[in-house]
Amino acid sequence: MHELSIAQAIVDEVVAVAALQRSGDVEVVNVDVGALSGVEPDALGMVFPFASGGTAIAGASLKIRKVPARVRCNSCRKKVRPDFPFLVCPTCGSDNVQVLSGRDMVIRSIEFGSNGGRQRHSK
Numbered sequence: 402m403h404e405l406s407i408a409q410a411i412v413d414e415v416v417a418v419a420a421l422q423r424s425g426d427v428e429v430v431n432v433d434v435g436a437l438s439g440v441e442p443d444a445l446g447m448v449f450p451f452a453s454g455g456t457a458i459a460g461a462s463l464k465i466r467k468v469p470a471r472v473r474c475n476s477c478r479k480k481v482r483p484d485f486p487f488l489v490c491p492t493c494g495s496d497n498v499q500v501l502s503g504r505d506m507v508i509r510s511i512e513f514g515s516n517g518g519r520q521r522h523s524k
Contacts, residue, residue, distance in 0.1 A: 404444040407506065408452035408463075415511055416457050422513065427458040429512040435503040436470040436485055470503030 411430065419427050430449075434442045442465045449463040472488060473480050476495035483489055489496045 404441060405448045407440060408445055408448045411508060412452045412456055412458060414508060418511055419457060424513040426514045427461040427511055428514045429462050429464055431464045431509040433466050433468045433507050433509050435468045435505045437503040438506040440506045442467055468503055471501045472498040473501055474498050
């Protein structure tokens with residue numbers, strides 16, 4: 402399950418940002434997971450507590466936003482969401498498409514608790 406190594410990479414990055422920010426405890430880590438990223442969002446959510454346990458961000462929650470695939474069809478020029486997992490234009494049936502979104506997995510923001518208030522750090 403490669404989601405564990407991905408969760409550990411997220412934890413490493415967030416721990417580093419938290420150390421630089423000195424803004425209090427990390428409460429929430431917000432990530433975007435693209436439909437074409439190869440990351441299974443449910444599995445990532447399940448392993449995150451194990452990856453973060455014993456670290457400076459132990460107890461933080463992971464909020465995952467699923468990003469759908471979007472493509473531009475080079476035949477009919479429309480921007481559409483293909484029927485996953487096939488990268489085929491649902492309008493004209495062409496497979497001559499360019500992926501616009503849905504490949505990435507990114508840390509969108511980190512929410513810190515700080516003396517009763519909340520601060521947000523966006524990458």
